[in-house]
Amino acid sequence: MATSKISGFYKKNLEERLAIIKKFANLDKEEVAELKKYAAMSFEISDRMIENVIGTQQFPLGIATNFLINGKDYLVPMAVEEPSVVAAASKAAGIARETKGFKAKASPPVMIGQVQLVNVKDCEKAIKEIKKKSREIIDLANKADPILVKFGGGARKIETNTIDTEKGKMVIVHLLVDVRDAMGANAVNTMCETIASELEKLSGGKARLRIISNLAIYRTVKASAVFTKKALEQSFRKGNLKGEEIIEHILEAHHFAANDVFRACTNNKGIMNGIDAVAIACGQDFRALEAGAHAFASLKGKYTTLTKYYKDKEGNLVGEIELPLAVGLVGGAIKTSPVAKISAKIIGVKTANELAEVMACVGLAQNFAAMRALATEGIQRGHMGLHAKNIAVMAGAKGKQVEEIAAKMVEEKNIRVDRAKEILKGTRKGIKKL
Numbered sequence: 001m002a003t004s005k006i007s008g009f010y011k012k013n014l015e016e017r018l019a020i021i022k023k024f025a026n027l028d029k030e031e032v033a034e035l036k037k038y039a040a041m042s043f044e045i046s047d048r049m050i051e052n053v054i055g056t057q058q059f060p061l062g063i064a065t066n067f068l069i070n071g072k073d074y075l076v077p078m079a080v081e082e083p084s085v086v087a088a089a090s091k092a093a094g095i096a097r098e099t100k101g102f103k104a105k106a107s108p109p110v111m112i113g114q115v116q117l118v119n120v121k122d123c124e125k126a127i128k129e130i131k132k133k134s135r136e137i138i139d140l141a142n143k144a145d146p147i148l149v150k151f152g153g154g155a156r157k158i159e160t161n162t163i164d165t166e167k168g169k170m171v172i173v174h175l176l177v178d179v180r181d182a183m184g185a186n187a188v189n190t191m192c193e194t195i196a197s198e199l200e201k202l203s204g205g206k207a208r209l210r211i212i213s214n215l216a217i218y219r220t221v222k223a224s225a226v227f228t229k230k231a232l233e234q235s236f237r238k239g240n241l242k243g244e245e246i247i248e249h250i251l252e253a254h255h256f257a258a259n260d261v262f263r264a265c266t267n268n269k270g271i272m273n274g275i276d277a278v279a280i281a282c283g284q285d286f287r288a289l290e291a292g293a294h295a296f297a298s299l300k301g302k303y304t305t306l307t308k309y310y311k312d313k314e315g316n317l318v319g320e321i322e323l324p325l326a327v328g329l330v331g332g333a334i335k336t337s338p339v340a341k342i343s344a345k346i347i348g349v350k351t352a353n354e355l356a357e358v359m360a361c362v363g364l365a366q367n368f369a370a371m372r373a374l375a376t377e378g379i380q381r382g383h384m385g386l387h388a389k390n391i392a393v394m395a396g397a398k399g400k401q402v403e404e405i406a407a408k409m410v411e412e413k414n415i416r417v418d419r420a421k422e423i424l425k426g427t428r429k430g431i432k433k434l
């Protein structure tokens with residue numbers, strides 16, 4: 001099997017990069033041609049996806065290398081506008097490779113659908129009636145999606161709860177549905193709408209909202225990796241910090257995030273940099289993932305980090321992540337967007353659970369990379385190269401000039417458009433002189 005450990009992928013030109021991906025993911029000529037078009041999708045496809053279409057907005061699609069997860073190599077497509085995200089994920093995955101990469105495990109793909117019952121006179125009695133008839137309610141829900149049932153999924157369980165609100169006491173019914181390889185919103189929403197009238201009869205109340213919850217507490221993924229002292233130390237070319245020290249600094253950073261909501265928020269933003277980028281590349285509902293992740297981060301009554309770090313017996317750093325990831329391989333943009341379809345082929349996952357596992361590892365890698373940089377040399381160094389290139393382009397540099405001017409500004413630690421213009425002027429004079 002091909003390896004995802006590719007050194008210097010960033011130094012290769014487009015043709016060379018595509019040749020590697022083509023071979024790794026077994027892409028055909030048409031798929032490679034689609035990627036080379038640099039046009040995300042036709043008007044016809046976009047106009048079927050959303051309303052009032054006037055164009056398409058594109059992100060750069062990058063490939064994170066080095067990912068080894070549960071013993072399998074992955075090249076991970078990431079669509080994101082922010083510099084350094086893809087490089088950081090690849091770097092972290094490279095460090096994790098030293099200890100055989102990441103381990104990840106997704107729970108069964110069980111989503112929650114909610115039915116809100118209002119105007120219920122006796123909530124306790126209503127709940128008793130609903131519980132008594134839960135088998136019948138589940139059967140009714142399953143009749144609404146025989147295909148899902150055929151593929152081994154379907155409604156599994158009913159849970160009930162009451163809430164006291166400004167508009168009185170309400171009964172909230174949760175329908176737990178195994179959605180298999182779907183994200184699940186369509187199946188769950190249809191089932192909730194189907195069982196609503198039965199719930200009204202049983203409760204004597206009125207069913208209002210019938211909708212999926214994006215807080216998918218039963219559909220979570222756990223992932224972990226060990227980052228050794230040695231690999232951490234060697235990951236800095238001119239590092240003057242020992243592996244042990246780097247680990248202590250990362251642990252301090254972790255405890256900052258674990259105990260401070262302002263830091264936890266930014267920490268989790270970094271995690272979602274990676275997860276959203278894979279989600280966008282693969283046509284997933286990244287808003288649902290964002291909402292779920294942040295709600296999960298505050299489930300214990302205090303918003304906190306989604307990752308955890310500690311030392312193992314050898315003093316190496318263990319990183320862990322747990323979060324809900326409701327992603328699908330059937331339905332949605334992964335089946336309609338041409339680039340999302342190719343991204344799905346590149347990532348090469350067989351099930352939605354496997355996709356969730358890869359995404360959790362990318363989230364952990366992204367967080368580890370940010371911690372490693374923040375706790376040592378700071379984040380700006382890594383950002384500077386690409387940032388400087390953008391500034392050079394803004395100043396009017398073209399072709400080779402972009403690299404040259406960027407390198408000069410990084411060397412001078414003075415990355416500004418006016419400086420780029422000055423250097424550019426000097427270069428032009430130089431060219432004229434020649």
Ligand code: MEV
Pocket residue numbers: 082266267268269270271273367370371374379
């Ligand atoms: C920037 O997009 C993400 C970081 O701020 C994440 C973090 O602080 O952990 C670098």
